[in-house]
Amino acid sequence: MTETLTVRIWRGKAEGRFESYEVPARANQTVLDVVTEVQRSLEPALAYRFACRVGVCGSCAMTVNGRPRWTCRTHVRRLGGEGTLTLEPLRNLPHIKDLVSDLTPFFEKWHKAGGRFAGTAGRQDPPQRVDPQSASRLAASAAIECINCAVCYSACDVVAWDQDYLGPAALNRAWTLVNDARHGAREETLDRAFAAGGCASCHSQGNCTRHCPVELSPSQSIAGLKRSTLFGPPKVGEPG
Amino acid sequence: MQPLRSHESYLAFLGHRLSGLALAVFLPFHFLALGLALEGAERLDGFLAFAELPLVKVAEWGLVTLLTLHLCFGIRVLALEFLRWPFPSDPRLRWIFPGAAAAFVVGLVFFVQIA
Numbered sequence: 092m093t094e095t096l097t098v099r100i101w102r103g104k105a106e107g108r109f110e111s112y113e114v115p116a117r118a119n120q121t122v123l124d125v126v127t128e129v130q131r132s133l134e135p136a137l138a139y140r141f142a143c144r145v146g147v148c149g150s151c152a153m154t155v156n157g158r159p160r161w162t163c164r165t166h167v168r169r170l171g172g173e174g175t176l177t178l179e180p181l182r183n184l185p186h187i188k189d190l191v192s193d194l195t196p197f198f199e200k201w202h203k204a205g206g207r208f209a210g211t212a213g214r215q216d217p218p219q220r221v222d223p224q225s226a227s228r229l230a231a232s233a234a235i236e237c238i239n240c241a242v243c244y245s246a247c248d249v250v251a252w253d254q255d256y257l258g259p260a261a262l263n264r265a266w267t268l269v270n271d272a273r274h275g276a277r278e279e280t281l282d283r284a285f286a287a288g289g290c291a292s293c294h295s296q297g298n299c300t301r302h303c304p305v306e307l308s309p310s311q312s313i314a315g316l317k318r319s320t321l322f323g324p325p326k327v328g329e330p331g
Numbered sequence: 332m333q334p335l336r337s338h339e340s341y342l343a344f345l346g347h348r349l350s351g352l353a354l355a356v357f358l359p360f361h362f363l364a365l366g367l368a369l370e371g372a373e374r375l376d377g378f379l380a381f382a383e384l385p386l387v388k389v390a391e392w393g394l395v396t397l398l399t400l401h402l403c404f405g406i407r408v409l410a411l412e413f414l415r416w417p418f419p420s421d422p423r424l425r426w427i428f429p430g431a432a433a434a435f436v437v438g439l440v441f442f443v444q445i446a
């Protein structure tokens with residue numbers, strides 16, 4: 092007899108219901124594998140999102156047993172849910188259908204926080220030299236590997252409470268640019284991160300840092316922004 | 332508690348906010364007592380008699396505990412925000428338990444003093 096896994100999946104939009112499915116429990120099964128199996132063999136109309144399947148693209152995040160997670164790198168076995176899984180779309184975002192959330196507000200806030208890189212050199216210019224050991228580059232590098240999965244955004248209670256809060260990922264991004272000597276709009280990014288709904292709204296609850304799948308610390312980046320409000324922006328390493 | 336929130340940083344936030352709110356409720360009464368003391372002995376005596384009630388004493392113990400808790404957790408927040416973070420990144424989780432323990436001890440000493 093094969094063991095089975097009971098999966099409760101949210102069906103619908105904001106209004107909807109949980110439906111239960113039974114799939115075989117397998118060794119080395121990720122949550123994304125389970126969703127795919129349900130969609131292929133039991134519920135063809137089930138909507139969910141993924142692309143890379145290897146933790147790079149950030150599109151497969153959903154709420155798994157009450158926590159936001161990247162599902163392609165989350166092994167069912169390690170969740171310890173006693174043979175059951177409960178899957179919902181990411182919270183703090185509008186729901187489109189089933190397990191799919193609308194990430195538009197997430198990316199809009201990314202821009203609102205001044206997250207777009209403004210280059211200062213053209214393709215004819217020599218590459219700008221950045222000292223990899225300078226304090227500012229180390230700070231930027233520590234926060235740069237964000238995959239835009241919105242797990243932190245979904246985990247943050249301040250986002251849930253305050254519609255206008257930019258959220259951990261956008262502010263984390265702003266912090267990398269403020270520390271980037273090549274970014275041409277550092278002042279502007281800093282101003283935007285300081286504005287209402289920016290870094291000052293964070294209460295250091297740490298839900299973001301606790302859940303970020305690539306182990307970034309948006310809390311730390313936001314603390315860096317808060318420090319800059321008093322002591323001025325970080326000095327970026329002089330080129331060369 | 333939702334699994335999302337069951338970790339040290341969130342508990343510290345919750346303790347800090349709830350204690351902060353409790354202190355905000357208490358503070359007007361504290362100023363009332365000080366104000367009465369300035370106005371004259373008679374009215375203050377009345378208030379102090381009220382403050383001798385057992386329930387009021389328990390409430391005072393709670394407030395001393397909460398103030399210490401709020402202070403310790405507040406200092407952690409200020410450290411997070413104004414000091415450089417250690418490497419590898421650590422949101423000073425090790426400050427949380429001692430803060431709670433200090434609040435407990437201060438509360439205990441206070442209780443022994445007034446009991």
Ligand code: HEM
Binds near residue numbers: 350402
């Ligand atoms: C004794 C009277 C005090 C009252 C009535 C009080 C009240 C409060 C309240 C209601 C909050 C809001 C909590 C939140 O937003 O999560 C707060 C936050 C804060 N308090 Fe107090 N507090 C007092 C004393 C202190 C002391 C002595 C310190 C520090 C040494 C302190 C440090 C802080 C800090 C840093 C915050 C920001 C916390 C956050 O962002 O969540 N407070 N306080």
Ligand code: SF4
Binds near residue numbers: 247248
């Ligand atoms: S540390 Fe700030 S941004 Fe991160 S979850 Fe907490 S409140 Fe949100």
Ligand code: SF4
Binds near residue numbers: 239241
């Ligand atoms: S900071 Fe982490 S959790 Fe947030 S979007 Fe980036 S990778 Fe995802």
Ligand code: FES
Binds near residue numbers: 143148150
């Ligand atoms: S599918 Fe790309 S990160 Fe999960």
